[in-house]
Amino acid sequence: MNFDLSDEQKLIEQTAREFTDGEIMPVAGENSENHFFDRELVGKIAAQGFLGAIVPREYGGAGLDYTTYAIICEEIGRGCSAMRTVVSVQTSLVCSTILKWGTEEQKQRYLPLLCSGEWLGCFGLTEPGTGSAAANQKTRAAQQDDGTWLINGAKMWISLGNNASLALIFAQTDPSLGHRGLACFLVETDQPGFMPSEITAKMGLWASDTAEIALDDVTASADSMLGEVGDGFKVAMSALDSGRYSVAAGCVGLARASLEESIAYANERTQFDRPIAGFQLVQAMIADMVVKTEAARLLVYKAGSVKDAGRPSTLETSIAKYYATEAAVWCSDKAIQVHGGAGYSREHPVERYYRDARVTTIYEGTSQIQQLIIGRAVTGQDALKPMTVENA
Numbered sequence: 243m244n245f246d247l248s249d250e251q252k253l254i255e256q257t258a259r260e261f262t263d264g265e266i267m268p269v270a271g272e273n274s275e276n277h278f279f280d281r282e283l284v285g286k287i288a289a290q291g292f293l294g295a296i297v298p299r300e301y302g303g304a305g306l307d308y309t310t311y312a313i314i315c316e317e318i319g320r321g322c323s324a325m326r327t328v329v330s331v332q333t334s335l336v337c338s339t340i341l342k343w344g345t346e347e348q349k350q351r352y353l354p355l356l357c358s359g360e361w362l363g364c365f366g367l368t369e370p371g372t373g374s375a376a377a378n379q380k381t382r383a384a385q386q387d388d389g390t391w392l393i394n395g396a397k398m399w400i401s402l403g404n405n406a407s408l409a410l411i412f413a414q415t416d417p418s419l420g421h422r423g424l425a426c427f428l429v430e431t432d433q434p435g436f437m438p439s440e441i442t443a444k445m446g447l448w449a450s451d452t453a454e455i456a457l458d459d460v461t462a463s464a465d466s467m468l469g470e471v472g473d474g475f476k477v478a479m480s481a482l483d484s485g486r487y488s489v490a491a492g493c494v495g496l497a498r499a500s501l502e503e504s505i506a507y508a509n510e511r512t513q514f515d516r517p518i519a520g521f522q523l524v525q526a527m528i529a530d531m532v533v534k535t536e537a538a539r540l541l542v543y544k545a546g547s548v549k550d551a552g553r554p555s556t557l558e559t560s561i562a563k564y565y566a567t568e569a570a571v572w573c574s575d576k577a578i579q580v581h582g583g584a585g586y587s588r589e590h591p592v593e594r595y596y597r598d599a600r601v602t603t604i605y606e607g608t609s610q611i612q613q614l615i616i617g618r619a620v621t622g623q624d625a626l627k628p629m630t631v632e633n634a
């Protein structure tokens with residue numbers, strides 16, 4: 243077992259680190275304060291090749307492996323979770339899904355536009371009444387005589403939904419078929435029936451674009467489906483296998499940022515005539531941050547190596563997502579503690595880290611859903627089954 247990064251990975255890590263320090267860190271706090279989705283910064287991220295890291299070069303991507311992708315997500319996640327969310331949605335939920343399920347024509351049409359950042363994509367699975375039990379889609383798709391599809395319904399909490407030119411929309415084609423009626427459509431958003439509106443009253447991730455989307459007779463062409471009718475749930479789960487991995491990697495960065503801010507502050511702040519870093523109880527918090535950050539990274543790399551070997555990685559991905567997201571929440575919480583009253587103010591980034599970390603144990607499958615996936619794998623008992631329409 244070799245824990246060392248390759249020379250190429252070290253180089254990409256250095257590039258991503260310098261890019262984050264130079265381009266993301268200086269604006270992350272201000273963008274958050276202004277609730278500003280920084281499209282120009284997204285363009286710079288794309289120019290680095292970070293939006294299509296795992297997409298083969300022939301489709302405009304960087305052709306990197308999953309472990310290197312984690313390194314990029316960690317660095318961007320260290321600087322700004324809103325921007326890391328862009329990377330996760332664009333690269334994992336949208337690009338990797340088109341790569342896996344798309345026809346050659348679909349790949350050639352969309353992947354270069356997405357990898358270059360010319361187009362943004364979004365992933366429309368969650369609905370107002372459908373979250374964890376994702377197979378229970380209320381959005382309906384009906385095929386017309388000419389083969390096109392008309393889609394009606396509503397999507398909720400959709401990252402990049404206001405800026406996306408392409409939306410992966412999950413819908414039920416025939417409720418009597420249950421999960422066998424589910425399908426995923428590639429919907430071009432430049433049409434009147436696609437109506438996104440911004441969700442503004444969020445606890446964190448203020449620099450991210452989050453939308454509620456009304457779908458009113460939205461049209462999708464006859465050849466717009468990813469896979470076939472009945473593949474919709476599998477398409478969604480494969481997308482999340484990649485998306486959860488990138489969230490986990492981003493959370494390693496968020497935990498690391500919390501740790502680095504804490505070390506710097508603890509060495510600078512004095513109480514009782516010495517730096518607070520000299521107190522054992524402060525060191526205990528910092529030591530636990532080190533251990534959790536390190537452990538999270540190793541779990542991410544383990545999942546990455548399984549993915550790079552081409553083996554099924556759902557279990558490893560859920561373990562990494564569950565642990566790394568909870569670690570990011572814990573570390574950012576303790577970073578506030580290390581900062582004392584200063585940590586509770588906007589003067590220091592740690593309060594943003596905490597607010598931004600908090601969503602990661604919720605989106606792309608809550609911590610409880612990850613526990614059930616892990617529990618199912620080791621016990622053989624599927625606690626999620628009654629929740630899907632598979633059993634209905």
Ligand SMILES: Cc1cc2nc3c(=O)[nH]c(=O)nc-3n(C[C@H](O)[C@H](O)[C@H](O)COP(=O)(O)OP(=O)(O)OC[C@H]3O[C@@H](n4cnc5c(N)ncnc54)[C@H](O)[C@@H]3O)c2cc1C
Nearest residue numbers: 365366367368372373374399400401604605606607608610
């Ligand atoms: C900022 C943000 C961005 C998002 N981006 C996207 C996006 O781009 N695309 C998208 O499709 N969705 C997105 N989501 C939605 C997100 O994936 C869902 O919020 C998440 O899956 C949980 O669904 P829910 O909110 O409906 O909660 P619910 O499913 O209602 O869950 C509520 C609580 O019940 C628990 N629970 C549910 N079922 C079980 C069970 N079987 N056993 C034990 N506990 C259970 C959950 O763990 C949770 O604690 C985003 C959400 C947020 C907040």
